[in-house]
Amino acid sequence: MKASKLITLVCLALVLGAAWWYLNKNWDAISSLRITNPLLVLVLAVLMITRMVLRAVFQWQLLRRVGSPIGLVETIKLDYAALMLNQFLILPVGAGYRAAYLKQVHALPLKHFASTMAALYIYYLAASAALGLVAMGWLASRDATIDPIAGVVLAVILLGCIALVVSPKLIPDAGNLRTKTDRVLEGWHMIVGSPRLIVSASAVVLLSMLVTVVGMIAAFGAFGIQMDTPGGLLLMSSQRVGSLIRLTPGSVGFQEMVSLYYAQMLAVTSAQTAVVLVLVRVVNLVVSLGIGAPCFWILQRQTDQADKDTLSTPAAKDDS
Secondary structure: OOOOHHHHHHHHHHHHHHHHOOOOOOOEHHHHHOOOOOHHHHHHHHHHHHHHHHHHHHHHHHHHHHHOOOOOOHHHHHHHHHHHHHHHOOOOHHHHHHHHHHHHOOOOOOHHHHHHHHHHHHHHHHHHHHHHHHHHHHHHOOOOOOOOHHHHHHHHHHHHHHHHHHHHHHOOOOHHHHHHHHHHHHHHHHOOOOHHHHHHHHHHHHHHHHHHHOOOOOHHOOOOOOHHHHHHHHHHHHHHHHHOOOOOOOHHHHHHHHHHHHHHHEEEEEEEEHHHHHHHHHHHHHHHHHHHHHHHHHHHHHHHHHHHHHHHHHHHHHHH
């Protein structure tokens, strides 16, 4: 068995064990919670779809900047197919699928794809950390008890993103890490060389995060639990932090644990937060599978057609 699979199985076992322990300890509080407003579950699903569409718009803007002729609808389908793979497999599968598809169908060099992914993650991660710090300041102004460790984590992430872009030479020259970073940042600087793109892309990122916050508030509302804007912002930020830990498919367990830690600063119980996070996870899985599977099938047909077109060209016939 490969080491990566073994690590995944061990992490899944630990997550399941922790979940079982938590359920036993908090079963009375958890079992008392009921969905009182099913309509808000539907609203949550619609908001998740909207968030992914906005993320795809951001990706499309970057792909067009690096010379890819891909259309917006095709980018949306590609993002949903990759999301489905990420939910059930480890991170590189979804990213690898996108890279392979863009190279095969649109002849996009891997370096340019890596640039768009770097821009996407840097944008989202930095914005999430910044908004998380804003949320903590907002909560502090209401005399909430603030966890300094949580704030330090967000500050380190934000400063790390800024340092990566402003001064990549701060990255240790260990092996080929610097070479890979420089290659990725070549495309990054090409992307941020357009002020118009920066403005439009930033607007899309902030709008998608606003949608995520509203979705989090709707998820709590489905159980009749009141959640305010700073709380939604903090949980949105914590979900992004948790997604960095890719030791299980879709970071399952780790996102929830990080969010439970951050939720200690909010006026909700851990049982309420846990149940809401499970609802968010389930709805996300249903949406990703329900939309991602058909998108994956459609894209595979396009890939097969691209292969046939390549084989039927005169050059291919001459080579055969």
